[in-house]
Amino acid sequence: xxxxxxVVIVLAQLFGTSLWFSVNGVGLSLAAxxxxxxxxxxxxxxxxxxxxxxxxxxxxxxxxxxxxxxSHLFAAASLAGALVNAGFVLAAPEPALALLLRFATGxxxxxxxxxxxxxxxxxxxxxxxxxxxWLVGMLTLGTALPHLLRGATLGLPWQWPLLGAxxxxxxxGALVLALGDGPHLPPxxxxxxxxxxxxxxxxxxxxxxxxxxxxxxxxxxAVWTLTPFLVxxxxxxxxxxxxxxxxxxFGVIALGTVGCVLGGRLSRRLGSLPVARGxxxxxxxxxxxxxxxxxxxxxxxxxxxxxxxxTVIADSPQFSALAxxxxxxxxxxxxxxxxxxxxxxxxxxxxxxxxALWQSQGPWAVWWxxxxxxxxxxxxxxxxxxxxxx
Numbered sequence: 008x009x010x011x012x013x014v015v016i017v018l019a020q021l022f023g024t025s026l027w028f029s030v031n032g033v034g035l036s037l038a039a040x041x042x043x044x045x046x047x048x049x050x051x052x053x054x055x056x057x058x059x060x061x062x063x064x065x066x067x068x069x070x071x072x073x074x075x076x077x078s079h080l081f082a083a084a085s086l087a088g089a090l091v092n093a094g095f096v097l098a099a100p101e102p103a104l105a106l107l108l109r110f111a112t113g114x115x116x117x118x119x120x121x122x123x124x125x126x127x128x129x130x131x132x133x134x135x136x137x138x139x140x141w142l143v144g145m146l147t148l149g150t151a152l153p154h155l156l157r158g159a160t161l162g163l164p165w166q167w168p169l170l171g172a173x174x175x176x177x178x179x180g181a182l183v184l185a186l187g188d189g190p191h192l193p194p195x196x197x198x199x200x201x202x203x204x205x206x207x208x209x210x211x212x213x214x215x216x217x218x219x220x221x222x223x224x225x226x227x228x229a230v231w232t233l234t235p236f237l238v239x240x241x242x243x244x245x246x247x248x249x250x251x252x253x254x255x256x257f258g259v260i261a262l263g264t265v266g267c268v269l270g271g272r273l274s275r276r277l278g279s280l281p282v283a284r285g286x287x288x289x290x291x292x293x294x295x296x297x298x299x300x301x302x303x304x305x306x307x308x309x310x311x312x313x314x315x316x317x318t319v320i321a322d323s324p325q326f327s328a329l330a331x332x333x334x335x336x337x338x339x340x341x342x343x344x345x346x347x348x349x350x351x352x353x354x355x356x357x358x359x360x361x362x363a364l365w366q367s368q369g370p371w372a373v374w375w376x377x378x379x380x381x382x383x384x385x386x387x388x389x390x391x392x393x394x395x396x397x
Contacts, residue, residue: 032153058113084118140271222383
């Protein structure tokens, strides 16, 4: 298994992150069976994001990411996440308990996504941008996977795809546990704390990377949350079957995997910084133009959604590679956890605004996401972070 560590890690990431949008994948069924509204589904997504933020901060503050083996933490988080996600099947009719369990799912994901990045750095120190592109690509595909599971089980109860996501998370944890940690990181130990994770923000080059990443985060998860709504609008305009919605939502989000991999290949020749900037420009332009084309052909808008899905995540692995290159080596785990926590806290207003305003503003609600790409690009212009072809 250690002969192909990147393959093992990205598969485990794919399986583990299927928990992230597991409920969104069955959103239409929950709306039909339990009467959930678009705003209710938005709150469930916000609960996951809030749990991830608190979990990432907790890992950084406690120093667990630098004091214990990443593979053990990843496996434990996968097991806990699988159990909590399965518990949602019973808790769904109780709004308060459902929100609590989605929050707990986010806590568990904080032990999967950042630890997956650390595992990649530990096993493949060369070509970090390209390796992280595969990792984030699997995060993207994992995010899309619940829509595929729902599309494949439309004739079955909505509980089935949820339990399927839990089974995948268990498999992902087992894969990483069998693989173990890589040989290219400092051994576990020390007394890393939140202050060490925050210390990197004093460096102008790291702040530039973090600023770009924060702008990217403002846009990304809101776009993924809105994707079924945007797809559903065009399906209705085409008078097509609503059964197509989960399949097309999966396709739009999953295209981000292609964007990540292509961006990773480009980064090996150009470096991570130009790739990150280019993807942020492209997604920002689509965010600007989409509402202006809202009454154009549904086929054109579905195509534009596909391009948005391709570009909106392509910069993420390159920002992570740049962060790893500009962070203090001894505290990479804490630094990445802090950057993730701050970045994901910025996903909350974007998700809340767009889901709350969707009913009244429709496609125009996406303009609330424009500050993300704009401010991210501005931050990257303020300094020149360390960058090499990854």
